[in-house]
Structures are given as C-alpha cells and as structure tokens.
Amino acid sequence: MKVFKAAFKHELLSSLRSRSPQLVVTLFLVLISISSIIGWLTVRNVTKIYNDIVSQNLTTAPNPFKNVPSLYYMRDSVIYVVLIGSLMAIILGAQASIRDRKSNTNELIKTRNVNLVHRTLGQLSAVGSIIILLEMVALLTSFISIWIIQKTLLNNGEIFALLGYGAVSVILMIALAAIGYIFGTISKSEESSLLYPIVGWAVVTFTIPQIITSTHPVALLNPTPAVSTGTGLAQSVINGISPLAVMENFKAIANAILGIDKSLKLSMVDLLSFSFFAVIGVVASVVISSKTFGRKLDA
C-alpha cells in the first residue's frame, strides 16, 4: 500500500509538472469545455439560415433543429473525447511508465523493494484521477453552458445522462491510458512508445470505420456511429471487424445515453466490445508491467 500511495502521489506531481501532458490536457479541457457553445452556434446559424429561407418562401419543411434535446449541444464533445481525449490518455499513460527509464532514475527504483503491481496500479490510478478530474470540469462547464444557452437547468434525467456519458468517456480514456502505459513499458524509445499506440488508435478511429461504411468519409468525424453498408462477403468482413471499432462502439453508447440520434439503436455487440476493450486494456497493463521495469532505452 505504501508503494501504491507513493507511486500515486509521484505520478500526480510528475504529470502536472511535465510539459507534454500539460499541453494536451489544456487542449482537451478547452475544446471539450467549448463543445456545447460550438453546438449552440451551429444550431443558431442553421436556424438563422432556415428563417431566411422560410421568409423567402423557399421551403415549408420544419426547422430540423427545432425542439432538439438539451444534451444535443454535447454532440461535439463526443468527437473531442475520441480525438483529443484519446490522444491525451495515451500520452499520459505512456509518459507514466517511460518516465523512469527516460530520466535514468530506474536504477534507484530497481535497487529498492518495489512491488511492481502496486506501483503500476498507483500510477494508473493517478492518471485515472487526472482524467476523472478533467472530465468533471468538462461536464460542469457543459452543464453551465447549456444552462446559459437554454436559460433553463437540465432536469434530473438529463443530469443522470450527462454523468453516464462522463463515466463512459472516462472508461474509454483510462483504457487508452493503460494501453499507452503498456507501450511505455515495452518500447525501446520514447518516440515508439507514443507512435505504436497512436497508429493503433488511428486505425481504430479512422480506417476501420471507413471499411465499415464502405469508404463513406463522413463516418470519421461524426459524433454518431458509422452505419455499416455492405452485402455478402463485404458484410461478413464488416461483421468481423466491427467489434474492433472501439471508437464507434463508444460513439454508439454515447449516442444512446445523450439521445443525439434516436434512430440509431445501441447493439449488444457495441456494449460487449467496449467493455471487453476497457477490461483487457487495464488488466494487460497491470500484468505486463508487473513482470518488468522495461529494458534500457535506446540512446
């Protein structure tokens, strides 16, 4: 327990004083905090254009944004979690495990009786705490922004949904931090500790949705999950790789919680794939890093 507490406190101090995590944390916080304002600006501009068109008698269709749910304004934050939040988590995790090898302080650790499981759990808990704190700040900002925009407070159900969305976002980011931690432990250089998980993230975030949607480019940056299109062999391939599309699974769960697009249904595959990814990520990081401090870094 002593090692857990020491590693936890040390990781908090180190992450807060290191420049790369500071930068990406700030970026994440700023973007996710203004996401609801961006959502509001989008609705306002589209409504203004719609009103102009209606005044010119060019359409009789109803305003597509009329009566949008309050949490609709959160839709952009889903993308920021997938893009910036994921990268932030990978960097925080990788930095946590590579720090001692990078600064050559690992000999001071290795000559002490350090329980590696406790140390890993302490470091991951600290990274998790940072992620939870950031998500709480982001949710609070969103809550206040929506309150100001709509001039009414979220009701209990919406607050519950907001918290649920925050929890799922935190789970995704902690799992990615754990994967970053694994690569920080096994990589031969700081660059490769970030490169490999980021390439993996890019494949999961961009390439797999492209295949699922048969290269429909809109899938990449949509806050809602990609809809698979294909028949025969193509559909079999899509069915095979869909569970790997963790970011799409996350989008599906977030969509179900926030109610952005009610026409999309949450499938059991999305839930199971996402849960499996989160559990495997954390367990693998503890198992792998409990065996080794990591080899000497390349010069």
Next chain:
Amino acid sequence: MTKDIAIAARNITKNYGEKSALDGLNLSVNKGEIYGLLGHNGAGKTTTVSIFTTLIKPSSGEATINGYDIEQEASQVRNSIGYLPENVQLYEYLSVFENLEYLGKLSGLKNPRNRILEVLDLLEFKSHLHEKVSTFSKGMKQRVGVAQAILHSPEVLFLDEPTSGLDPEGVIQLREIISLLNNELGMTIFMNTHLLSEVTKLCTQIGILKNGKLIYENSLSSTIDSFDKTDSLEDIYFKIDGASKR
C-alpha cells in the same frame, strides 16, 4: 562465512553473449571497511556493483551481502544496501524533499519527513530542502544522491565512480561525506573508482580488477608496506597491473 563479512563473492562470472565481463570473481569485504575497487574502464567494476545491488544477475557463482544471497534473498539484500549510481539522475522537476520523500517511501519508510531532515542535516544540505533539483550543480545533485542512498539506514553503501564529473571542491566535499558515513554511522562502503587519489585518501582495503578478474586484494596499509617506501599508490598500481601482464 563469518558474520563480520559484509560482502562476499565466490567465483562470479558474467557474460554478455560471447563477451565475458566478469571471470571468476572472488572477493570479500569486512564490515566497517571502505573498499575501493580499482580498474581500467571496461575492467568490470560497474558490472560487479550491478550484481551486488541486484540490478543484474550473475551468469554463475554466488554472492552475499550481509549474509543474504543476492539471488535467493534479493529482497533482504535490497533492504540492507544503499546505491549511488555513476552520474546519479533524479527527478529534475521535483524539489529535494519531493525526490527524497518518494524514494524514502519506496524504501519502506512510513513517514520519511523526519529521516529526510536528519539525513540532510548530516550532509549539511537542509537549507536546500524545497529547491528544485534542476537548479543544482553536479556536486549538489551528488549530495542528494547520497541522501537517497542512506535514507533507509543501509548497512552497506555502494558507490559507482562517485567523484566522476565533480569539480575539485565537489570531490573534497564528497570525500568528507564518505568518511563521515563510515566513521559516524559505521557503514561498510564499496566504491568503484579509477582515481587512485581517492583510494589513498579514503579506502582501508583495495582490490584491482582487470579483464573481469580480481588480480589483487589487500588492505591499503599492507599494500603500501609491501612495496618500496618511495612508491606512490600509482606506482604500485602499475606494478601490479604490469605484473599481471606477464
């Protein structure tokens, strides 16, 4: 094995692929001694210290620290040793206290604050308690390095080239600290060095390592007595080293 022996190595070998770093090393260090392990660069000095401090495992042979086997009882060995690596690295962005608090807790200290203050007082470094390590000179970092090594009151202290890169003032200060730890706290000190001047001024016992083999081991006084009175330790070193070539 007598209980007065702090460090003992029997037939230690260490191979890196086909290259042999240590070739049948045998040595013993009594408790309370300051042992200087001399040798050229690449002689195997750092490998020896790395094995004694449990950082690496020997390819064959046995070694004990305070009677504990370095492989079977590594945990007890780690509890009874302190280690100052060559060019010690610390967490630059943390203060002296934050560095020592973390390392003290990893050493098993429940509440290291008092012990940190005690150690820094001993090393006359208390006034720098809350300063960041990144602002320190090499000599100052070396003091923090010594502090982290002795925080948990180890019985044996391993120093790998402790004066490497220090300016003359830093060398003198570190020498005073090593003497203090040996005289006041009774620590057994094992230091690697290639500086004969340090050995003359500090060590009670010396060993000379060459190509992974210990070619000489004796007390410093006996060593000096057994050669010409006009010989400096440098002359003696080269006589022993030269004799081993024949």
